[in-house]
Amino acid sequence: MSDISVPLVAADGTPLRKKLAQAMFKSRMRAFGLVLPLLAFIIVAFIIPIISLLWQGVHDPRFASLMPRTTEVLKPGDGKSEPTEKMFKALVADLVATKKDRTIGQVATRVNRELAGARSLFTSSARKAKKLEAPFKQSLIGVNKKWARLDVWQGMKTSSRVFTPGYLAKALDFKLLADGSIVREDKSRRIYVMLLLRTMKISLIVTLSTLVLGYPIAYLLSTLSVRTSNLLLILVLLPFWTSLLVRTTAWIAMLQAQGVMNDLFVLFGLTSDGERFSLIYNQTGTLIAMTHILLPFMILPLYSVMKTIPPSYVRAAKSMGATNATAFRRVYFPQSIPGIGAGAILVFILAIGYYITPALVGGQDGQMISNLIDFHMRKSLNWNFAAALGLVLLVIVMFLFWIYDRVIGIDNMKLG
Amino acid sequence: MSTISKEDGFVVFDHVQKSYDGEVLVVKDLNLYIGKGEFLTMLGPSGSGKTTCLMMLAGFETATYGDILLDGKPINHIPPHKRGIGMVFQNYALFPHMTVGENLSFPLEVRGQSKSEREANVIRALDMVQMVDFINRRPAQLSGGQQQRIALARSLVFEPELVLMDEPLGALDKQLREHMQYEIKHLHDRLGVTVVYVTHDQSEALTMSDRVAVFEDGVIQQLASPSDLYERPENAFVAQFIGENNTLKGTVKSVKDGVATVDYGSGHLGEAMAINCGEAGTAATLSVRPERVDIGAKSNAQAVDAKVLELIYLGDHIRCRMSVLGNDDFVVKVANASGQKHLKVGETTKVSWAKEDCRALDA
Ligand SMILES: Nc1ncnc2c1ncn2[C@@H]1O[C@H](COP(=O)(O)OP(=O)(O)OP(=O)(O)O)[C@@H](O)[C@H]1O
């Protein structure tokens, strides 16, 4: 045995540890070189866009940069005292400037998010701002009485924040006030937490249904001969070869009130012609269609894990006196858990961000959080809020991952 | 031991046939009676149907035809978990998600033993294979030999009367294999369980078994004790399969008093024990063990010309490959003793053997 305290040296006298590090460095650089192109692509095409979009969820410099004077004078105020002549003067100057360089629309949109109806107030007043004279307080209120209202100024103050928790707060049904405090939304306006919970619930149900439906199939596939199982596997993958849109539309044909399923139910007397089931344009439709579409993502990891479980384990269990059920429960099932973990995570994460299918078949109560994100990205053009919703979703997914890692262990997952 | 009848066999295969695909019989009319406490080995080349027989006995395959009896009762319709047969699998099949202790207590749990009973039995079984210290390890943390011992202990822990082992030592290195052979044999002697053992390693079969059933192509070629199998093979396959063997081709000229006169062709005549050869005029295979062949002519034995083709030095003896009566793979073992004549490659000499050591078998 060599003495621990004396460092080992290589033949040329350098310490062995250093020599090893040198040798490892080369192979590490090589490995790094191999992943470099993909890494660069991912950084440019994935990570940077995502970060810059999510960044908008907490960073909104529009008002501050377009209305610098107003932002400056609003800074010291607490948003509760009457606006002063100095504030009106700055506001009028900013309105004139934004009217001139045609950015008043952006400003109006921004403040409108905090205070409904603010848009027309801003655009109409800006048109007349150029002709106004001191004292500005009087003349501006003369243009529109609303300028005397405190909540207009509070809306401006909230809008003037460059870094704002306002969007995140809204995504969780809270409201950012002008003085910086955060309060719950009125009961009637709380929708996002409910939507997040519904998204979780739908994703969870879809995950469970794909597991229940996929587990026996994967088991069957793993026990058949390679030829037959490959054939069946192609059938499992068949849905991948048709467009998502076509499949979803096919579900509409199947599930609608006059559709195939309801016709069959009526035929077999499960329901009468007058009261057909509503299977689509509601949560049921979302659940059915998503379960179908995501099923392969559960079957494939399950199959790849089950294929590696030798039949001798179950046989051994039976030879020791275990019934079929016991052998399954105690021996087979525990060994298929890595596949369940991988499949469940895969399906859940895909489900939580699904939006085409819920949009087409979900109706009102089948909408998920992604549909709202989509709405704010494309319809209301409130990208900041869409980003905040995305951020919340991302954090939740990360948190679930963390839980999963603590409970089951991420290294216990097997994807192929 | 070789006279166990169907009536007092503990395990009985009665005209058992098995086909997987309805076209090929993997097991053909198997009749095998295994006595209580016996150590019986099924030996045979790959694909000869050994595992299939074992699986039918364990209940994982059903016999296509015929009955399998355990302790006098037909078990064709008894599911595997009710047969009470211990089993050691080729890859051990230790449950990877359970510790050694949990693996062993599994069969006791499903039998409804109480916790204290289970603990005592597990310790006892582990003690039997000297593995008590490993009770809390996972199978992945054990070496191949240790896993093998655990598998053995697990198959014995619920005290079955019959234990099946399917090539349990296949994955071990030679030294460990020999050690484990000894341990298994020792356990068998001590516990008195009936063991049906499958291997395709003939030395393993010879050292461990009370009787060996040599399988080929779904048929038992010979069922005999190890010494009988080696010294009195009944047909050419067994002679070839068990131990080293020199074969010569010939035609039977006459058979008299159990001694056949054989024509080796080109005018050479010789005598051999007529074990399994046909009548005069039929072809036969002659079998001589390498260690029973002497270099040089002997007065009381038949001698033939031999040309030395190759010499392999093996320490205590020299393997000498020769050309004898047209067979270029005729092997003779020459003891590396002081008085022994030293052969050279290319040299022509004579070899001889006693007629009792030459067996005339089927062609
Ligand atoms: N499940 C099966 N389906 C179809 N044919 C099978 C099956 N299992 C075995 N066979 C065939 O039956 C024959 C005997 O197989 P078996 O496994 O009994 O051989 P073995 O003597 O145990 O061989 P080895 O020494 O290689 O283990 C082989 O030809 C094999 O191809």
Ligand SMILES: [Mg+2]
């Ligand atoms: Mg086998």
